[in-house]
Amino acid sequence: MFIQQLVNGLILGSTYALIALGYTMVYGIIELINFAHGEIYMFGAFAGLLLVTVLKVPFFLAFFLAMALAALLGMTVEFLAYRPLRHSTRLAALISAIGASIFLQNLALLIMGAQPYTFPSPVEAKVYQTPFFTISRLEIIILIFSFLLMIALTLFIQRTKIGKAMRAVAQDKDTASLMGININQIITVTFAIGSALGAASGVMVGIYFRTVTFSMGLMPGLKGFVAAVLGGIGNIPGAMMGGILLGITETIGAAYISSQYRDAVAFALLIMVLLLKPTGLLGRPVQEKV
Amino acid sequence: MLRIENVSAGYGSIRVLHQINLHVNEGEIVCLIGSNGVGKTTTLKTISGLLRPEEGRIYFRNRDISRTPPHKIVEMGISHVPEGRNVFPRLTVRENLELGAYARKDKAEIKRDYAMVMQTFPQLALREKQSAGTLSGGEQQMLAIGRALMSRPRLLLLDEPSMGLAPLFVLGIFEIINEINRQGTTILLVEQNAQLALRTAHRGYVMETGRIVLDDSTEALLKNSRVRKAYLGE
Ligand SMILES: Nc1ncnc2c1ncn2[C@@H]1O[C@H](COP(=O)(O)OP(=O)(O)OP(=O)(O)O)[C@@H](O)[C@H]1O
Ligand SMILES: [Mg+2]
Numbered sequence: 001m002f003i004q005q006l007v008n009g010l011i012l013g014s015t016y017a018l019i020a021l022g023y024t025m026v027y028g029i030i031e032l033i034n035f036a037h038g039e040i041y042m043f044g045a046f047a048g049l050l051l052v053t054v055l056k057v058p059f060f061l062a063f064f065l066a067m068a069l070a071a072l073l074g075m076t077v078e079f080l081a082y083r084p085l086r087h088s089t090r091l092a093a094l095i096s097a098i099g100a101s102i103f104l105q106n107l108a109l110l111i112m113g114a115q116p117y118t119f120p121s122p123v124e125a126k127v128y129q130t131p132f133f134t135i136s137r138l139e140i141i142i143l144i145f146s147f148l149l150m151i152a153l154t155l156f157i158q159r160t161k162i163g164k165a166m167r168a169v170a171q172d173k174d175t176a177s178l179m180g181i182n183i184n185q186i187i188t189v190t191f192a193i194g195s196a197l198g199a200a201s202g203v204m205v206g207i208y209f210r211t212v213t214f215s216m217g218l219m220p221g222l223k224g225f226v227a228a229v230l231g232g233i234g235n236i237p238g239a240m241m242g243g244i245l246l247g248i249t250e251t252i253g254a255a256y257i258s259s260q261y262r263d264a265v266a267f268a269l270l271i272m273v274l275l276l277k278p279t280g281l282l283g284r285p286v287q288e289k290v
Numbered sequence: 291m292l293r294i295e296n297v298s299a300g301y302g303s304i305r306v307l308h309q310i311n312l313h314v315n316e317g318e319i320v321c322l323i324g325s326n327g328v329g330k331t332t333t334l335k336t337i338s339g340l341l342r343p344e345e346g347r348i349y350f351r352n353r354d355i356s357r358t359p360p361h362k363i364v365e366m367g368i369s370h371v372p373e374g375r376n377v378f379p380r381l382t383v384r385e386n387l388e389l390g391a392y393a394r395k396d397k398a399e400i401k402r403d404y405a406m407v408m409q410t411f412p413q414l415a416l417r418e419k420q421s422a423g424t425l426s427g428g429e430q431q432m433l434a435i436g437r438a439l440m441s442r443p444r445l446l447l448l449d450e451p452s453m454g455l456a457p458l459f460v461l462g463i464f465e466i467i468n469e470i471n472r473q474g475t476t477i478l479l480v481e482q483n484a485q486l487a488l489r490t491a492h493r494g495y496v497m498e499t500g501r502i503v504l505d506d507s508t509e510a511l512l513k514n515s516r517v518r519k520a521y522l523g524e
Contacts, residue, residue, distance in 0.1 A: 161388075161392070164381070164385055164388065164389060165389070165392065167378070167380070167381060167385075168378050168381065168389055171378045171379065171380060171381070172376055172378060174340055174360075174372070174376075175372060175376040175378070176378075176389075177339075177340070177359070177360040177361050177364075178338060178340070178360055178364065178369070178370045178372065179361075179364065179389045179390060179392045179393075179437075179441075180361045180364035180365055180392045180393030180441060181361055181389070181392055182359075182361045183361070
């Protein structure tokens with residue numbers, strides 16, 4: 001029973017981790033909470049759904065196409081809603097983010113309506129039994145995809161020239177621009193990658209729960225944000241850890257306390273961690289900026 | 291090589307530089323001296339594009355760079371070592387140096403320059419994989435200079451390379467500055483240590499509250515009574 005909950009938590013948590021990465025990457029670079037990120041997740045799910053059901057694109061391809069489309073949307077949101085406010089107050093950017101979120105959600109409502117859509121299943125519903133837990137084929141696929149994406153992101157950030165530039169820009173924008181780094185370009189890439197990961201999560205969750213709605217980004221968006229803060233916002237391994245920890249805590253809380261308190265457990269965890277370690281699990285101590 | 295014409299600049303509504311004129315010829319070391327807060331750093335930031343001139347023009351190799359963004363200015367051959375050794379603390383020494391060559395594509399040549407920097411600063415070679423934040427102040431200054439050299443600049447802007455370093459270290463750094471210049475890099479040097487700056491450079495500018503008040507050969511400046519009183523402690 002307990003191990004089963006751990007496994008379920010890991011599956012849920014890996015989808016949170018993918019969302020959390022988008023928040024944390026954007027925050028790491030421009031210190032903005034991208035409140036529209038939950039809507040990017042929702043957009044990803046819709047894009048995947050429409051590609052599969054209307055355009056009859058194979059699942060595998062639709063998954064990556066949805067990621068690419070969400071990347072475009074993320075770049076557009078940054079360009080229209082955040083870039084013009086780059087040099088104004090943080091509050092202005094935050095309000096713009098909330099505005100972008102509301103706008104995208106209403107746009108989805110307008111185009112797709114309020115009814116839930118059913119995502120067809122890409123694989124046959126086969127369930128594997130082990131002595132300790134059961135897991136479906138779909139769940140295995142979700143786990144594998146999530147972890148592959150996280151590994152790919154880590155390698156990209158650590159090994160590539162753009163990844164190195166992203167880390168430099170996160171540490172010191174002025175000095176980074178003196179290296180010949182085009183800051184705007186790096187910010188664009190960051191939004192693209194974060195949005196693509198969010199969309200990947202959206203597609204997988206849409207397939208998993210078999211429903212896609214215009215408001216589906218709300219709660220997972222919030223949870224992804226909680227996960228990012230849990231891990232230490234701005235910290236990439238932290239976001240992965242925070243997501244998984246949140247997923248597991250939530251599942252276990254739901255199983256042993258009450259499933260009605262699922263969300264409350266998530267926020268209780270956040271409050272507890274922040275009381276003990278205000279910068280999050282892997283967050284650096286706040287440095288005075290000179 | 292570099293020509294600043296009637297440039298005014300500042301931060302928001304605060305004007306710091308008032309119509310300054312300054313030029314640097316190819317092959318020279320030119321120093322800009324002045325007390326705290328007169329606008330030396332602001333001058334360098336305006337040249338490298340971190341700040342935009344509010345009026346006036348800046349030309350580099352006869353091209354107007356007054357409105358060019360910093361990353362393009364780096365590509366054109368100006369490298370700015372900012373004040374206070376701004377290395378990327380959570381990147382390794384090697385990664386910091388690699389970023390210095392970000393705008394370049396000639397891989398083989400980058401490798402050569404990397405080896406050259408390691409030779410110039412042997413202390414860095416011992417710490418390649420260490421994160422830059424763990425280096426001592428002097429080592430960070432070396433790293434910042436080495437990183438700037440990785441872009442193969444035609445013009446190197448140095449902002450107070452001596453700041454906070456032990457005297458012996460300072461001499462070492464200045465020897466290296468001389469050597470960099472001998473190998474063909476033009477240098478604009480900002481220093482509070484006027485003595486050292488005037489002995490290193492060929493020509494000098496003296497700045498007071500955002501204005502250039504004197505410019506001459508360093509020999510002449512060293513003899514100038516105003517300079518001796520105000521900056522050489524006599
Ligand atoms: N980011 C900023 N915003 C507002 N004012 C600034 C900023 N940076 C510098 N200043 C002001 O501009 C003036 C010139 O500063 P600058 O850093 O150019 O001086 P400096 O000659 O380099 O001094 P130091 O020798 O102390 O480094 C100072 O009065 C300073 O307070
Ligand atoms: Mg200064």
